[in-house]
Amino acid sequence: MRASEADQERDRREAREAGEHPRKAAVFGTGSWGTAFAAVLADAGCRVTLWGRRPEVVEAINTTRRNPGYHPDMELPAGVRATTQAAEAARDADFTVLSVPSQTLRANLESWREMLHPGTVLVSLMKGVELGTAKRMSEVVEEVAGVPAERVAVLTGPNLAWEIAARQPAAAVAACADEEAARAVQSACHTPYFRPYTSTDVVGCELGGAVKNVIALAVGIADGMGLGDNSKASLITRGLAETTRLGLAMGAEAHTFAGLAGMGDLVATCSSPLSRNHTFGTNLGRGMTLQETIAVTKQTAEGVKSCQSVLDLARRHGVEMPITQTVVGIVHEGKSPHVALKELMSRSAKPERA
Numbered sequence: 384m385r386a387s388e389a390d391q392e393r394d395r396r397e398a399r400e401a402g403e404h405p406r407k408a409a410v411f412g413t414g415s416w417g418t419a420f421a422a423v424l425a426d427a428g429c430r431v432t433l434w435g436r437r438p439e440v441v442e443a444i445n446t447t448r449r450n451p452g453y454h455p456d457m458e459l460p461a462g463v464r465a466t467t468q469a470a471e472a473a474r475d476a477d478f479t480v481l482s483v484p485s486q487t488l489r490a491n492l493e494s495w496r497e498m499l500h501p502g503t504v505l506v507s508l509m510k511g512v513e514l515g516t517a518k519r520m521s522e523v524v525e526e527v528a529g530v531p532a533e534r535v536a537v538l539t540g541p542n543l544a545w546e547i548a549a550r551q552p553a554a555a556v557a558a559c560a561d562e563e564a565a566r567a568v569q570s571a572c573h574t575p576y577f578r579p580y581t582s583t584d585v586v587g588c589e590l591g592g593a594v595k596n597v598i599a600l601a602v603g604i605a606d607g608m609g610l611g612d613n614s615k616a617s618l619i620t621r622g623l624a625e626t627t628r629l630g631l632a633m634g635a636e637a638h639t640f641a642g643l644a645g646m647g648d649l650v651a652t653c654s655s656p657l658s659r660n661h662t663f664g665t666n667l668g669r670g671m672t673l674q675e676t677i678a679v680t681k682q683t684a685e686g687v688k689s690c691q692s693v694l695d696l697a698r699r700h701g702v703e704m705p706i707t708q709t710v711v712g713i714v715h716e717g718k719s720p721h722v723a724l725k726e727l728m729s730r731s732a733k734p735e736r737a
């Protein structure tokens with residue numbers, strides 16, 4: 384047993400001996416990340432109830448300990464059970480973890496809000512920005528659930544669900560305006576393979592997660608067009624520059640973008656064939672139409688919709704985001720990747736700065 388495992392086992396034993404109950408987490412969403420993160424929480428010692436809308440998925444999880452559609456090879460720990468009943472999932476939950484597609488959060492949470500356990504910390508795993516309102520997920524949570532920012536946390540970072548499900552080592556950030564709540568989330572999901580840090584920069588952490596999906600679409604498009612590593616590195620670096628520019632205009636801290644929620648997640652997503660956003664972009668770059676690409680995409684690629692709300696945010700804050708604008712042009716305005724690339728490269732020359 385490694386030192387940290389031994390420490391954690393000792394903490395759990397001491398908690399049991401002190402008569403403390405294991406923490407309870409409700410995870411809403413039995414997709415790729417909701418399922419993998421439920422396993423992380425259980426591995427960290429939480430009792431976990433997963434809410435899923437599809438009875439056959441819930442049934443499979445409870446009877447086979449597997450989620451065949453998303454993680455056929457991962458056996459879920461005994462501490463995870465599933466239900467289709469939101470009230471049952473939410474009951475007594477110290478942590479209420481939200482992992483549905485960003486654009487569905489508002490409607491879902493409206494139907495769950497009466498069931499939330501008083502005092503629960505709501506944790507968003509989502510990496511999108513709401514269309515129309517341009518609100519970040521934590522803002523939607525505060526508004527719909529009617530809870531203060533001090534009880535809304537965000538968990539983000541370079542966390543491709545399949546790698547986490549295989550218990551490969553990774554780090555993350557648990558961010559909340561209230562440092563103590565961030566530490567509680569950190570402790571609830573800290574395992575020998577999953578190492579969360581804390582932050583109070585919720586704005587920066589959420590923007591890092593949402594905008595990297597847009598940049599991953601751009602990098603995927605470049606890959607699909609057959610472009611090489613110089614092009615990719617340029618998109619990643621200038622993508623981080625425009626993310627940071629937006630973040631600073633919105634009150635985020637610069638160092639967040641150099642950390643796990645910024646650079647870390649950007650690099651993982653832009654370089655991995657496991658990334659749905661990267662793959663979506665690659666298909667577009669290879670010449671598939673938007674409709675063809677949507678048809679072959681079985682999971683949520685948040686950047687496809689959120690590129691529009693990120694651009695909306697950029698305009699509201701008077702920030703230039705040329706890569707995001709290019710992605711919106713290709714994905715939503717029918718611009719050919721070749722024309723869009725030419726336009727991106729022919730922008731006026733300027734000094735390098737964030």
Ligand SMILES: NC(=O)c1ccc[n+]([C@@H]2O[C@H](COP(=O)([O-])OP(=O)(O)OC[C@H]3O[C@@H](n4cnc5c(N)ncnc54)[C@H](O)[C@@H]3O)[C@@H](O)[C@H]2O)c1
Nearest residue numbers: 413414415416417482483487508509510542543544682683
């Ligand atoms: N998969 C990853 O590697 C990963 C890692 C970190 C963060 N995230 C983020 O987590 C969030 C969830 O992603 P995911 O990978 O689990 O997506 P997914 O597509 O794998 O799963 C989405 C889940 O939501 C359900 N769903 C779809 N529409 C719904 C609706 N209208 N109401 C209720 N449920 C609905 C689906 O049935 C599925 O269970 C996204 O914001 C994503 O950016 C994903």
Ligand SMILES: O=P(O)(O)OC[C@H](O)CO
Nearest residue numbers: 540541542543658659660
């Ligand atoms: O598969 P993607 O593109 O949604 O990316 C997954 C995670 O956000 C990586 O951290």
